Amino acid sequence: MNSIKTLLIVLAIALSNVLVASNDPSTKTPSPISKEISQLLVKPGFTIENELSAKITFVTNSDNEIIVLKVDTDNETLDNFIKSRLNYHVMSTKLTSKVTYQVPLKFIIK
Numbered sequence: 826m827n828s829i830k831t832l833l834i835v836l837a838i839a840l841s842n843v844l845v846a847s848n849d850p851s852t853k854t855p856s857p858i859s860k861e862i863s864q865l866l867v868k869p870g871f872t873i874e875n876e877l878s879a880k881i882t883f884v885t886n887s888d889n890e891i892i893v894l895k896v897d898t899d900n901e902t903l904d905n906f907i908k909s910r911l912n913y914h915v916m917s918t919k920l921t922s923k924v925t926y927q928v929p930l931k932f933i934i935k
Contacts, residue, residue, distance in 0.1 A: 857918045858916075858918055858920070858926065858928060859928055861916060861917060861918055862881070862911065862928055862930075863930075865910050865911060865914060866906075866907065866910055866911075866930070869903075869906050869932075870906070871902050871906065873932050873934055874934075875934065876931065876932065876933055876934060877898065877900055877903050877931070877932040878898065878929070878930060878931045878932070879896050879897060879898035879900075879903055879904070879907060879929075879930045879932075880896075880897040880898075880927055880928070880929050880930070881893060881895075881896055881897075881907060881911070881927065881928045881929075881930060882894045882895040882896075882897070882925060882926070882927050883911065883925070883926055883928075884922070884923055884924065884925055884926070885916060885920045885921070885922050885923075885924075885926075886922055886923075887922050888915065889915055889916050889919060889920060889922070890913045890914065890915050890916070891911045891912065891913065891914050891916060892912065892913070893907065893908050893911050893912050894925070896908060903932070907930075
């Protein structure tokens with residue numbers, strides 16, 4: 826009886842490891858929202874010396890315009906750049922108004 830319990834525990838651990846290992850986030854395709862926002866943020870007017878990241882929190886109004894609520898980053902220049910490019914931009918992707926969206930960003934040096 827004790828060996829059956831041990832065998833079941835080992836089997837459960839092995840199965841959970843297989844499920845976790847099969848979840849590859851790099852194969853996920855970006856959402857239309859992420860694609861459109863990344864297109865709006867191409868060619869910043871400042872030099873990026875190292876990799877930067879941010880998380881944008883926004884809503885849309887009834888006209889499908891972005892209203893940036895928060896940019897979670899330590900870089901003030903990046904914060905101002907994102908807000909100036911995105912605030913009141915009309916999205917071509919139809920979004921539900923008054924729903925809060927979060928999009929993570931990573932600026933990579935090329």
